[in-house]
Amino acid sequence: MSTTIKIGTQESPLSLWQANAVKQMLEKLGHKIEIVSLKSIGDFAQVLDNALLYNKIDIAVHSLNDVSTILPDGIVQAAVLKRGNFKDVLVFKNNEEFLSQRDAIIAVGNSRHRAQWLNRYPTHTIVDLSGDLNTQLQKLEDNNDWNAAIFSAAALGRLGLKPKDSINLDWMIPSPAQGAIIITTLKGNEEIREICADLNHEETEICTGIERAFLNLLDGDSSSPIGALTFIKEDEVTFKGVLLSPDGSKKIEVNRVEKLSNHHEIASYCADFVIERGGKSLMDSIARSSKQANIYSTKTLTTDQRLLFNENVIAESSDFVKISLNRIKPQVVRNPIDNVIIANKHSVEALLHNFSAAELQFKNIYCVGRRTKRLIEKRIGPVKHVEKSTKALAEYLVEYIDGIDITYFCGDSNEDELSTILSDNNIKVNKVEAYQIKYDAEKVEDSVEGVMFHSPLTIKSYLKENDSDKIAFCIGETTATEAKKKFKDVRAAKLPTVESIIDLVNENYT
Template sequence: MIRIGTRTSKLAMIQTELVKQKIQEHFPKEKIEIVPIITKGDVILHQPLASFGGKGVFTQEIEQQLLDKTIDIAVHSAKDVPMQLADGLCIGAVLAREDCRDVLVTRTGISAKDLPAGSVIGTSSLRRELQIKAMNPFVEIRMLRGNVPTRLQKLKDGQYDGIILAAAGLKRLHLEQEDGLFYEYFSKEDFLPAAGQGILAVEICKDSLKEVMDCLNDENARAVLMAERAFLTALDGSCNAPCGVCCEKSEDGFWISGMYAKDGKNLQRVDKKTDGTQPADAVALAENVAASLKVQTVSLVGAGPGAKDLMSLRALECVRRADVIIYDNLISPSILNEAKTEAKLLYVGKRANAHFMEQEEINRLIVGEAKKGGYVVRLKGGDPFIFGRGGEEALALKKEGIPFEIVSGISSSYSVPAAAGIPVTHRGCAASVHIITGHEGKEKKQAIDYAVLAKEEGTLVFLMGLGRIDEITQKLIQYGKDVKTPAAVISNGLSARQQSVTGTLENIAAKVRKEKIKTPAIIVIGEVAALSEELIFAKQKPLSGKRILLTGTRSLIAKQEDTLKQLGAETVDISLIETYPCRAERTQEKLSTVSDYSWIAFASAMGVHQFFAALSEVHVDRRKLGGVKFAVVGAATAEVLENYGYIADVVPQRANAETLGSIWADTLNRKDKVLLVQGRQSSPVLSEQLKEKECETDSICLYETRQDMRRIEECRRICPDMDYVVIASGTAAEAFKEVTDGLKLPKIVAIGPQTAKACEKAGLSVTAVAKKADSEGIAQAVLQDIIQAGNE
């Protein structure tokens, strides 16, 4: 006796009869029983499949009976079989494929492309929805569930203007000739089917009924089914994924067409062929097609000449969206503070004679990361196509069939001279500008033609040429350039370390050595170089020339950066810590009864933000706060609270928990009920002070601070070149110590006494402590140290 399990629908029963007949052809004496099984998908008919489980809803109950041995085999439409089968089960046989196309059934016979705007099309498949909308964007899609006869009846009743069905189901039910209905069969070129559509799969317990499976199995159908399922698996797809795929075999190999809408909206399609004729070749091809569809457009982005505020809005958007950022050392480190906290940051920086990674390795890295399916940004200093080797990277991507885009950046070739007061073109001085690499290539066609350059009347700008400045100037003189031609060299342009030296073609090299000018530097030769002293526009400010490393959270750094930049400092943003929401046990319970508290105390500005976010999450009406008083740790926290519409009743002049407790605790009595809002790493000082007052106190933890160690190497690389580093918390102090262990450190500024103690505990020597725990306090601490150092 062979018991065959199947769904209860008419189509499922017909498909199972086909399997039964085929078994009986080979085993006429075998008794066969068909066991109808009701599945979850057969019961829930008024919801989209995605809303309650997907493909497994048509197989889970059947698979369980296989495992329980109450049935011996199960018959499925292959497109309903989930990617991951239950342990102990396998697809024992695959029957020859029926017509795999989709069909638009209408009452009018109007083709899909010509349906009037607003026509209602029934389908519950996102794959079908996207493809029909691509044919005719003006139709309206409405959910369609139920068995095939039920769906056709809904069409006849006028609930829909058209419905999309599988051709195989119509043919097996002999419903492809219904009176009063018209059938438009979509070609596979226009409309790709679901993986396995038109194929019947027989599921069994592993190592059972081998002879029976051998008689049922069609090797070609199995090969294409395994390929189509491999395609879905490679895309992490399911029945709900907007994927379409069709694999076909011919005498000279396999052909696969696959489509995918990763964002659920925009379809992409790839067609490929292989000469291999083995099933493994089909699977490999399917995975290759899927990999092509997973790949997103790689952005080759110009970060500008170094300063974060000189990159384009488009470039900034790319950085903020990126899953992977591959960057070099000619960008502002602060730019990476705009990246997602989960983004992968890969450093491939280089300078003359000190390559961290060769260009061929970088090309392979970009291609490899792109093939993983994430959004990759290659972030380069200046502009990718001006001696940035962006062309080489673009060609490497093109060779692999990976789409790319170029996001141009401000080039240092003109922005750095401008910062030194040199316009690279100027009426009466230079009507043209010539940008030349300071590195000559090995090939003859890449050699610098000094004979031609010496005759040019315009401005000559040499990038990456400082190490060859003697050769450059001597060659130009040798080929006829006037030795009195003005020249300038600008080092570390647009940074706090910017240095400029001006002279003439005959003495500029000597002046560079005398002033100890270092890379990166730009050489400008031409009459415009003489304008430098007249047009220099940078004004000295109190913190001009100082480089300050900011290590706090992004929100805190943003405030510090603005204040310090206005005073002339160059800030470098590397957030070694970040705050994340967290919700402790009983949070909802405490917030739901928030009106029971007489006081709410906030240990930080982040606590205020997270408190109101949590109130919204549990749908607590803010009017419940009407009778509550507020105590905050400092003026900055009071300002944030006021932005939410509430005025703090207690604000200490010194922003720390100990001061708050000392001035607030005396106003409390036993009748008061206090809610303390804090983070996981908040100081216990305030809680301990409240305990002494014997008033009822609850505390809720709504956020936590975590260390972000993605930029360890970058921090170590730039730290020796900093003048000051700002530490804004104990967690940041621990992170900074771990990151910079063994390095010579810049002067350390702590945001307050408690942070200073945390720094000392971590083994960091503090130079200055802000009297006020905000950006102005930090600035004043730095200024005071500069004054004091100048007086010594």
């Protein structure tokens, strides 16, 4: 080729090293080469792709593990160079004693490093490591409380930056195609493709192709906590793959050995193996966790409940109200009690925490809510009457109570509409604080558009840290009534269950 071949690359030291490596290879083949350094604030791969598509450069050089598994239309893989060191390396300060200790601080640059390290060392603390290699190494040196940081061995080695105090992490499975360099060009540029084909390393192409196919079949990308490594020995191909949760608590591993002639089957077999063992739900949760929440539940949601949301809902949750059960004095229930109000399930739990059901000699039991009624009748005894709200129950008792006093097992809330109504009508209320309420609200993100409330108390807790500018999705009419005091948009579930609130949320995001 008589004209000069233009190589597009980034201005970073590692990118320039890679571009120059390709330049030297092509010059040895007798070609004239010019390196074109391009600047970018955002996605650099896209900048190089655009430069190719607009014929500003002839080829682009990338680290293969940073390239999308699906190339843009019109752009093809022209060559994969012989793979360098694929391992991850741990650069440590002072000594390696922290590896056997409970507490240590490790700096990492990606979710795969984070997940695999926490899976092996769950008590260690992980901090984020950003910037180019020189900046990252300087941060490690400057932060005296850090014990070590994880890097790509190939990147450190290519720039001659690997410190003495470092070890290869042989147990850590690398990123798919780590250590390899790819050359891309336009699909229609047959002359360039033919030239680059002379640089292609077939074994590396096969191995990285399997790893990237595995990544693609799991719907992963370079930011996913997925590791993959393939190597060829004689006539056999060996593959190791792993998918982890971001916190390292869950891990799905797969290993496969095939004849070289059957290497095309490895990626699909291994991806199916991972998916069948929970990989799909794990990847779905990873994808959802990377998006900003638009719904917040003021009560912690179970895994099964989270799966009920449709794809447009990203929900976070925590307990905005925490309950601690009190010690109830034995003399409170020593003698039979004619009239008892058991406020809710927390009162039931407190009573049974202190006494056996046989010790609870209650003649007439009253409560609020059908679920509380079922719980009482299952664990303590029959309920004489139930109402939907405390106010309705108080009004019923004013008319129909048998006697002039009642024992009320409740929480430590200062606001008590039921006691007030009964006292105003000359009914003596013997309040027993069965449990204590602690408000424990979190400040929700601005991205949150709606909040799930599970009781009036969760509303009061929420408002201590947040404004009432969201949609209030409420578990029932009592909670909705409380929400209407502050919120403009209040919606009540058809049934007093978490699942029914989720249905209400899904309707809003269909």
